[in-house]
Amino acid sequence: MQYVKLNNGIEMPMLGFGVFQVKDGNQCIEAVKTALAAGYRSLDTASVYGNEKSVGTAMKESGVPREEIFLTTKVWNEVQRTGDVEEAFKQSLSDLQTDYIDLYLIHWPVKGRYVDTWLSLEKIYNSGRAKAIGISNFHEYHIDDIEKVWSVVPVINQIELHPRLTQKPLIKYCRDRNIIPESWSPLGGSNPGEVKNKIVQEPVIETIGKKYGKSPAQVILRWNIDLGIVTIPKSINPSRIRENLDIFDFKLTSDEIASIDALNTNQRTGGDPDNFNF
Numbered sequence: 001m002q003y004v005k006l007n008n009g010i011e012m013p014m015l016g017f018g019v020f021q022v023k024d025g026n027q028c029i030e031a032v033k034t035a036l037a038a039g040y041r042s043l044d045t046a047s048v049y050g051n052e053k054s055v056g057t058a059m060k061e062s063g064v065p066r067e068e069i070f071l072t073t074k075v076w077n078e079v080q081r082t083g084d085v086e087e088a089f090k091q092s093l094s095d096l097q098t099d100y101i102d103l104y105l106i107h108w109p110v111k112g113r114y115v116d117t118w119l120s121l122e123k124i125y126n127s128g129r130a131k132a133i134g135i136s137n138f139h140e141y142h143i144d145d146i147e148k149v150w151s152v153v154p155v156i157n158q159i160e161l162h163p164r165l166t167q168k169p170l171i172k173y174c175r176d177r178n179i180i181p182e183s184w185s186p187l188g189g190s191n192p193g194e195v196k197n198k199i200v201q202e203p204v205i206e207t208i209g210k211k212y213g214k215s216p217a218q219v220i221l222r223w224n225i226d227l228g229i230v231t232i233p234k235s236i237n238p239s240r241i242r243e244n245l246d247i248f249d250f251k252l253t254s255d256e257i258a259s260i261d262a263l264n265t266n267q268r269t270g271g272d273p274d275n276f277n278f
Contacts, residue, residue, distance in 0.1 A: 016042030018234035032058035056097035085120035
């Protein structure tokens, strides 16, 4: 595993395990336990995923000490609208069966609310119950807005990012503020087994994979790592969970990285932070 040091000094694994659209109950519990057994030490969930309880159960049953797990969850949009961030955070703690969160994120920049939400996250951070706080799906101007009031700089901006949506200007903007970019949907779709737009079938990625004896998905995940981007692939398939972790025995050349960068078309598979209605 490779780690990145966040701007508050905490280290975070570069590769994590995401549970978006993983069904609550046995499916989620077994997937998370499989991931932890394989060697993952970073888990990414959210209150709106509806599976925090299962993630908490899996952590307990895994036998992996809590302090070895970097746990991320997020505050949902409706909570921002009602202003009940503190209560939502307490509920996440209860559901996850833990007394602290390693990284707490604003899930989406809800218009007219995300600045106040950030100030609420700062209070949680200063209480010590969240070891780090950050943002998700924020464009530059969203960050400009919270920069005017923050006393704590976000450690992470978790964004949709994959070879067809490389987000280079936003990444540079974040790095200039010492905010680490983190990619969700790194394989270009919510289900790595059925990737939208077939990014894994791009000839350039397949060719690179053959060179290193790696799958196209592994090449894409390595591309993230080599760019210094934290990434959180999701799968419920045990073999694929293990395969996604097996990316630390090779590195891409600068030319290979550039050839993958060239696949960018600014194409989203998820919501647009400029225009979302949820």
